[in-house]
Amino acid sequence: MSPTASNALPNALPIVQFHSRPETVDLSWGHPDPATLPVQEWTDACVGALRRYGGSALTYGYANGPAPLVEWLTERLGHTDGRAPDPSRIFVTAGASHALDLVASLLCRRGDTVLVDAPTYHLAFRVLADHGVTLVPTPADRDGIDPAATRDLVAHLRREGRRVPLLYLVPTFGNPTGWSLGETRRAELVTVAEQTGLVLVEDDTYRELAYDGTAPPSLYSAAEDGTVIRLGSFAKTVAPGLRLGWLTAAPPVIAALAGRGYIDSGGGVNHANALSMAEFARAGAYEHHLERVRDRYRRQRDALVSAVRQHLPEVTFDTPAGGWFLWLRLPAPVSATALLPYAEASEVSYLPGTHFFVTDRGDDRLRLSFSLFAPDLLEEGASRLARAVAHLTSSAVPDERRTHRP
Ligand SMILES: Cc1ncc(COP(=O)(O)O)c(C=O)c1O
Missing domain, CATH: 3.40.640.10 (Type I PLP-dependent aspartate aminotransferase-like (Major domain))
Incomplete structure (x- = not known):
């Protein structure tokens, strides 16, 4: 289910920066899918x-x-x-x-x-x-x-x-x-x-x-x-x-x-x-490749936008006209930092908004990257994120997960 990135050859040092977590739809990485590189x-x-x-x-x-x-x-x-x-x-x-x-x-x-x-x-x-x-x-x-x-x-x-x-x-x-x-x-x-x-x-x-x-x-x-x-x-x-x-x-x-x-x-x-x-x-490979990636990223953006709208109707955002990211505003009082362990427990991840400020701001925001995954996985990621929000707001994450993922 994950992109084809491999973090290490067997018994060898790592070859790439990306840490593959096959079970997780990890929307925190602003990386392309290696399988799509030319x-x-x-x-x-x-x-x-x-x-x-x-x-x-x-x-x-x-x-x-x-x-x-x-x-x-x-x-x-x-x-x-x-x-x-x-x-x-x-x-x-x-x-x-x-x-x-x-x-x-x-x-x-x-x-x-x-x-x-x-x-x-x-x-x-x-x-x-x-x-x-x-x-x-x-x-x-x-x-x-x-x-x-x-x-x-x-x-x-x-x-x-x-x-x-x-x-x-x-x-x-x-x-x-x-x-x-x-x-x-x-x-x-x-x-x-x-x-x-x-x-x-x-x-x-x-x-x-x-x-x-x-x-x-x-x-x-x-x-x-x-x-x-x-x-x-x-x-x-x-x-x-x-x-x-x-x-x-x-x-x-x-x-x-x-x-x-x-x-x-x-x-x-x-x-x-x-x-x-x-x-x-x-x-002509630059133009050709660029057309391909634009089409792919447009489809991925559209898939994530509609999945977030469907699964997280209480979240607000502007649809980006380019780039790789969706910048979500969480409904009060949900905190992106507090939500993260619940998201990880639901096998989805993202970057809390606090990363993007040099001051103590941004905890009502999170960044989702749509560069890495195909539309079906982006849809799955949004649905898991919705589950995590529901768990957080009802505090329904199992106790043992809470201890392991503070
Ligand atoms: C805004 C911005 N600048 C720079 C970079 C890194 O660019 P490069 O790989 O060319 O060093 C990134 C990568 O995510 C980025 O988002």
Whole structure:
């Protein structure tokens, strides 16, 4: 019943991050089903890249990323976003997480204050915290980040003598909400950033996973040079194991990244995979695979949305137009943290909303990922979750389970 991920070969060290629990519909993982990844097309792309580029595919790569991929990215972003960055504004990375770490190492000093959207991608907190910064939530309301209140907060923090170099957010099909920041808010936020010198770090990981029309233009495409650094990734569109992504930024940022010691020493990041990706795109496999995954994820989203509506009518949420997640609001007084052991006892799991805030908030929320399971299992997961809510509200979980799963 579970995806084909295997956490370990017999008697061997683990090979993947995902922990398979065959009996549980684990909706906590923002991962694709490994069985759906493009193994054959990627094999062809690797062979194609080696034939086309020979030893150049296996030697040290150009600092900013190899030309065939950078040129393709320029063209692609021209189609999928409001503005095509020219090649001097692109830097190839080992994924969006790596890009965020690079940006933080460039812009942050220990002791800085970094603003983060509330809620937002929880593992970005870890990446940023590695740089010794204090994370502060950006003021937000029902429509997302509040630009005027953000300007006031930045002014207030700076008056206190704190350095506030950047704000991290996922404004398009966000993790965990699936929401996108509206057009007016985007424009206002860019203006605030331009006025205050705050750099917006726009994590654009889900742009291509749009199920109802197209994604809104990025903040990057609407801003003056230097205001926004946008992070992109092939993890969701092609495969996370490739460890391949990019960032777009003003030329001085790109030059600073290209000039870092480890790039000088080791060359461009993930060079052979970058050339294989260029080949994957050239062969039409990127477009083809993307169409397939969009169809699959749209069906999975629809299945989970209707199952939650059917089994959990007291829960509220907005149907996401893209991405991988449903962000549920539980009926008061149900707490997502208190519900979790009941859910685990019912063989379903999720991430409590508290993960996605740097303050003590979010316990009335939970995130369900629909990326990993087929529609029938998503339906089963929602029905088990409903059982768990019923158990919690009637406190009907057996005592022995309560002791084992506090
Ligand atoms: C918003 C967001 N950013 C970044 C990542 C990680 O991206 P990558 O695998 O490219 O490092 C994820 C993965 O879940 C994500 O949801």
